[in-house]
Amino acid sequence: MKIFVNGAAGQLGQEVLSRFSPSDDVRGFSRDEWDVTDGERTRDLLQCERPDVVIHCAAYTHVDRAEDEPIVAYRVNAYGARNVAASCREIGAVMVYVSTDYVFGGERKGGGYDEWDQPAPLNVYGRSKEAGEQLVRQFCPEHFILRTSWLYGVHGHNFFKAIVDKGRTVSRIPVVNDQTGSPTYAGHLVSTIKELIATRCYGTFHTANSGACTWYQFAKEIARQMLLKAQIVPTTSSQFGQKARRPRYSVLSSVSLPAQNVAPLPHWREGVREMSKQWKEDTRD
Numbered sequence: 001m002k003i004f005v006n007g008a009a010g011q012l013g014q015e016v017l018s019r020f021s022p023s024d025d026v027r028g029f030s031r032d033e034w035d036v037t038d039g040e041r042t043r044d045l046l047q048c049e050r051p052d053v054v055i056h057c058a059a060y061t062h063v064d065r066a067e068d069e070p071i072v073a074y075r076v077n078a079y080g081a082r083n084v085a086a087s088c089r090e091i092g093a094v095m096v097y098v099s100t101d102y103v104f105g106g107e108r109k110g111g112g113y114d115e116w117d118q119p120a121p122l123n124v125y126g127r128s129k130e131a132g133e134q135l136v137r138q139f140c141p142e143h144f145i146l147r148t149s150w151l152y153g154v155h156g157h158n159f160f161k162a163i164v165d166k167g168r169t170v171s172r173i174p175v176v177n178d179q180t181g182s183p184t185y186a187g188h189l190v191s192t193i194k195e196l197i198a199t200r201c202y203g204t205f206h207t208a209n210s211g212a213c214t215w216y217q218f219a220k221e222i223a224r225q226m227l228l229k230a231q232i233v234p235t236t237s238s239q240f241g242q243k244a245r246r247p248r249y250s251v252l253s254s255v256s257l258p259a260q261n262v263a264p265l266p267h268w269r270e271g272v273r274e275m276s277k278q279w280k281e282d283t284r285d
């Protein structure tokens with residue numbers, strides 16, 4: 001199977017590439033090599049190379065900045081995804097579109113959002129990602145739309161690394177305790193992506209680590225596993241003052257994974273444990 005990965009210099013793109021073996025026919029493309037907003041380039045590349053699967057990791061992910069530049073966010077997240085979807089359909093390739101818990105509004109009371117709950121995004125980033133979902137469904141029937149959340153791994157920038165870095169330089173780290181979600185370890189997400197591709201059971205799936213916590217609880221667990229001395233202190237979103245509104249509750253649960261006999265992702269604490277182990281191994285002198 002020939003697999004292309006765009007957005008390959010990003011957090012997830014790098015994780016995907018690292019989890020295939022050199023004998024697999026997998027090629028990554030950074031934004032410089034393949035800008036998905038360039039419809040002609042996208043079409044020419046896919047027509048010429050004819051991959052079987054495109055894992056679409058390219059995205060505009062600046063949640064706060066998107067409030068000030070919605071056109072840029074939609075250009076990449078909605079119309080960039082459409083370009084890839086349309087070209088995938090033309091060559092009969094499967095498209096994997098990675099989406100987000102921020103398509104939900106946060107009003108659900110407990111139990112988590114499943115794949116059949118109605119999106120109601122609160123911010124520009126979430127709206128642009130939901131628009132991308134709709135365009136992928138419209139332009140490429142053989143798709144996987146995989147909603148994930150609070151993603152972290154050894155590559156790129158993420159909350160886990162920020163807490164570890166801060167925990168080594170400051171004694172007190174305030175973290176919001178009024179947003180609840182599902183932190184997801186990128187390594188677990190990639191395992192599920194690989195498993196789903198093999199099933200050919202197309203559709204929308206929630207692929208977050210199971211369980212739920214607040215950012216504060218997530219940070220406490222990171223500090224515990226990474227033996228950080230800094231004190232993690234609970235705070236509120238309003239005290240933090242971020243530009244984009246975030247859902248207070250965006251836990252992702254899944255009915256579609258078990259319905260297709262695909263294992264749910266491990267508990268989020270297991271993700272933190274694996275990441276801590278890998279981080280310690282990678283940074284050992």
Ligand SMILES: NC(=O)c1ccc[n+]([C@@H]2O[C@H](COP(=O)([O-])OP(=O)(O)OC[C@H]3O[C@@H](n4cnc5c(N)ncnc54)[C@H](OP(=O)(O)O)[C@@H]3O)[C@@H](O)[C@H]2O)c1
Pocket residue numbers: 006007008009010011012013030031034035036037056057058059060061076080098099100101129148149150151152156157
């Ligand atoms: N990170 C999270 O917490 C999270 C949570 C839920 C869902 N997701 C979704 O997961 C996916 C992967 O996210 P991530 O964390 O890996 O984000 P990331 O680290 O920001 O990676 C995104 C990559 O896409 C590239 N890109 C931006 N515009 C592009 C374009 N026009 N053409 C091609 N590439 C372009 C970026 O390049 P530049 O750096 O040069 O801009 C970057 O390398 C995204 O779809 C995101 O919406 C992420």
